[in-house]
Amino acid sequence: MARRPVRWGIIGCGLMGREIATALLRYVHLTGTEAAPEVVAVSDINPASMRWFEENLPSVRQATRDYHELLANPEVDAVYCAVPHHLHQQMYIDIIRANKALLAEKPFGIDEAANQAILQEVSSHPQVLVRCSSEFPYFPGAVALAERVRSGQLGRIIEAEAGFWHASDLDPNKVINWKRQSLTNGAYGCLGDLGLHVVHVPMRLGWHFETVYAQLSNIVRERPSADGAMVLCDTWDNADLAVTASDQGQTFPLRLSTKRIAPGQQNTWFIRVVGMNGAVAFSTKFPKTLETLTYTPGSAQAWQQQDLPYRSVYPTITGPIFEFGFSDAILQMMAAFSEEFLGHPPALWACVTPEETRRSHRLFTAALASHESGCAVALDEGSAHG
Ligand SMILES: NC(=O)c1ccc[n+]([C@@H]2O[C@H](COP(=O)([O-])OP(=O)(O)OC[C@H]3O[C@@H](n4cnc5c(N)ncnc54)[C@H](O)[C@@H]3O)[C@@H](O)[C@H]2O)c1
Numbered sequence: 001m002a003r004r005p006v007r008w009g010i011i012g013c014g015l016m017g018r019e020i021a022t023a024l025l026r027y028v029h030l031t032g033t034e035a036a037p038e039v040v041a042v043s044d045i046n047p048a049s050m051r052w053f054e055e056n057l058p059s060v061r062q063a064t065r066d067y068h069e070l071l072a073n074p075e076v077d078a079v080y081c082a083v084p085h086h087l088h089q090q091m092y093i094d095i096i097r098a099n100k101a102l103l104a105e106k107p108f109g110i111d112e113a114a115n116q117a118i119l120q121e122v123s124s125h126p127q128v129l130v131r132c133s134s135e136f137p138y139f140p141g142a143v144a145l146a147e148r149v150r151s152g153q154l155g156r157i158i159e160a161e162a163g164f165w166h167a168s169d170l171d172p173n174k175v176i177n178w179k180r181q182s183l184t185n186g187a188y189g190c191l192g193d194l195g196l197h198v199v200h201v202p203m204r205l206g207w208h209f210e211t212v213y214a215q216l217s218n219i220v221r222e223r224p225s226a227d228g229a230m231v232l233c234d235t236w237d238n239a240d241l242a243v244t245a246s247d248q249g250q251t252f253p254l255r256l257s258t259k260r261i262a263p264g265q266q267n268t269w270f271i272r273v274v275g276m277n278g279a280v281a282f283s284t285k286f287p288k289t290l291e292t293l294t295y296t297p298g299s300a301q302a303w304q305q306q307d308l309p310y311r312s313v314y315p316t317i318t319g320p321i322f323e324f325g326f327s328d329a330i331l332q333m334m335a336a337f338s339e340e341f342l343g344h345p346p347a348l349w350a351c352v353t354p355e356e357t358r359r360s361h362r363l364f365t366a367a368l369a370s371h372e373s374g375c376a377v378a379l380d381e382g383s384a385h386g
Contacts, residue, residue, distance in 0.1 A: 003036035006338050009076035009100070010042045011067045011091060013049035016082035016105060016133075017042070021057060023330045027338070030331070031315045035338035040075050043067040067091065071098035078129075078341060081105065084184045085192055089114035092130075093121045101129040103337045106196035107364070108132045108357035110186040115361040122354045129341050131351035134200040136164075136269040138332035138349060140308045140324050141282035141290045142201060145271060146348075148292065149205050154275030157247055161255040162202055162271040164194040165262035169220060169237060176223035180233045189216065189236025191364045194258035199360050200352055201271055202245065202254065208381035209359070210244040210251060214367035219261055237261045241367055246382040267326070279303075288323040313348045314339070 008024060010017045024037045041062035042053045050063040062073055070076060071094060078101035081091055088109050095102045096118075109115035122130050136142060148154065168174060178184035179193055186192040216236040223233040238259040245254035259265070270283035279293040293303045309320035312328065314335040337351050359381070366377040 001032060001034050004034050004342055005077075006035045006037045006341060007040045007075050007077045008037055009062075009070045009073065009079045010039055010053070010082075011044075011070060011079060011095075012082035012105075013042055013044035013046070013053055014082060017044070017049070017080070018052065019327070019330055020080050020082070020103075020334065021053060023327065023334045025057070026327075026331055027334065029316050029318070030335055031317060033314055033335055033339055034342050034344065035335075037334070037338055041070045041073050043070040068094070071095060071100060076100055078103065078337075084178045085110040085186045086184050089117050092118045096121045096125050096128050096130060099125070099128055101337075101341050102131070103334075103351065104130065104132045106132055106134070106352075106357070107186065107188060107192040107360065108196070108352075108354070109361065110192070111188070112361040112365045115357055119354050119358055129337075130354055131337055131340070132196065132354070132357050133333060134197055134352045135326070135329040135333040136197055136284065137201050137204070138313055138329040138336075139282070139284060139287060140311045141284075141287070142271065143311075143313060143348065144290050144308060145273070145280045145282045146201060146205060148278075148280045149273050153278055153294075154273060154280065155277030156250060156275055157252045158274045158276060159253045159255075160202070160207075160245070160271070160273045161257075162198050163255075163257040163259070163269070164197045165257070165259040165265035165268045165270075166194075167261065167263050167265045169260040170263055172220050173224060176225055176231055176233055180223060180235050181231075182234045185235050187368060188364045189218070189239065190258045190260050191216075191236065191239045191367060193260075195239070195256075195364055196352060196357065196360050197269060198256050198258055199363065200356070202256075203356050203359060204349065205247070205273075207245045207247050207254065209254075209363050209379045210246055210382055211376045211378050212244075212363060212366050212370055213242040213376040214370040215240045216367070216371040217261075239367065241363075242376075243363075244376075249382070251382075284326075287325060 038059040080103045082105045217238040219237045222230045241256040243254040272281035281291040310322045370377045
């Protein structure tokens with residue numbers, strides 16, 4: 001297939017800005033895709049962060065501290081924006097108004113009001129493609145899990161659990177950053193940071209959230225700043241949500257958890273679904289392993305483990321004898337966005353839609369209210385969605 005250029009601008013040249021830029025450099029790894037992406041412009045208030053792009057990406061022709069200049073650049077077709085959460089609302093709105101396609105970052109607005117303001121702008125610009133990032137569903141194990149659940153072979157769902165766990169915050173001496181302060185990260189704390197990753201697949205499985213009961217923990221309340229002085233760390237470290245979910249009118253318990261302090265866990269994203277006729281589980285802790293159980297009444301109840309071949313949603317040159325990793329998932333997500341931008345229907349998983357971010361904000365806002373009141377809070381999505 002002949003390749004068509006997609007010229008990217010990146011706003012926010014930190015951890016994720018660099019990750020996405022290198023995924024785009026590797027786009028040639030994909031086969032059968034049409035986009036020929038290149039990063040032509042970058043913006044960050046910190047010139048040192050932009051220097052890495054200028055030194056390593058020869059395609060970058062504009063580096064500016066003022067993102068409005070990037071938005072005025074007619075060479076830029078699409079923008080990836082990865083900045084602290086308190087900046088999402090204004091920047092996302094400005095990007096959409098500039099008629100640039102937007103791949104945004106979660107939580108897609110620091111709170112529900114910011115999310116609603118962005119969604120208003122999205123609906124005023126229906127011609128602009130707007131999506132939010134979430135890469136873990138592209139792991140072959142997540143894809144296989146979804147296929148199994150969607151096929152109905154698990155039977156009536158008994159329960160499900162999904163989570164995203166980190167552990168580096170167990171170290172009380174870890175230097176604070178903007179993600180650990182509610183002013184810049186938001187009142188959701190770890191839910192704003194990690195929560196959309198956890199709800200993406202449950203939403204795509206067609207499940208609705210009926211009620212939520214939340215337990216939120218702020219365990220480490222002070223951390224050292226870069227100069228060594230102790231400062232307030234006022235975000236939730238861990239969030240445990242007990243959700244009543246529904247699937248085609250039948251309710252079941254769904255446990256959702258996001259943790260920054262889960263000892264021993266390094267970027268562990270997982271989901272487990274248990275039904276009357278079978279069960280399936282996948283965790284990035286064992287990134288190529290799918291666990292399944294098949295049951296017929298009276299038969300043995302035996303979990304099986306299967307090593308999955310490298311099999312991606314968007315084909316690549318990697319052979320099936322190899323295995324899939326984090327940067328592969330990022331590349332797949334970039335393919336989903338870029339190919340949709342060029343008018344191709346998404347293969348299996350589209351990136352998170354603005355409407356899905358709205359649902360996640362509703363859930364996280366209800367979780368805050370639940371923790372505050374000590375009671376479950378109703379969301380009633382099943383009745384709202386019919
Ligand atoms: N998809 C994922 O797996 C994933 C992982 C980590 C973070 N994130 C999300 O990505 C976003 C950024 O997180 P990060 O880890 O890259 O943060 P980071 O702190 O590493 O990078 C943020 C960058 O934004 C820049 N910035 C701040 N104000 C700016 C402005 N006015 N104009 C331009 N640049 C500005 C900072 O200088 C910094 O370089 C957040 O929304 C976060 O939730 C997503």
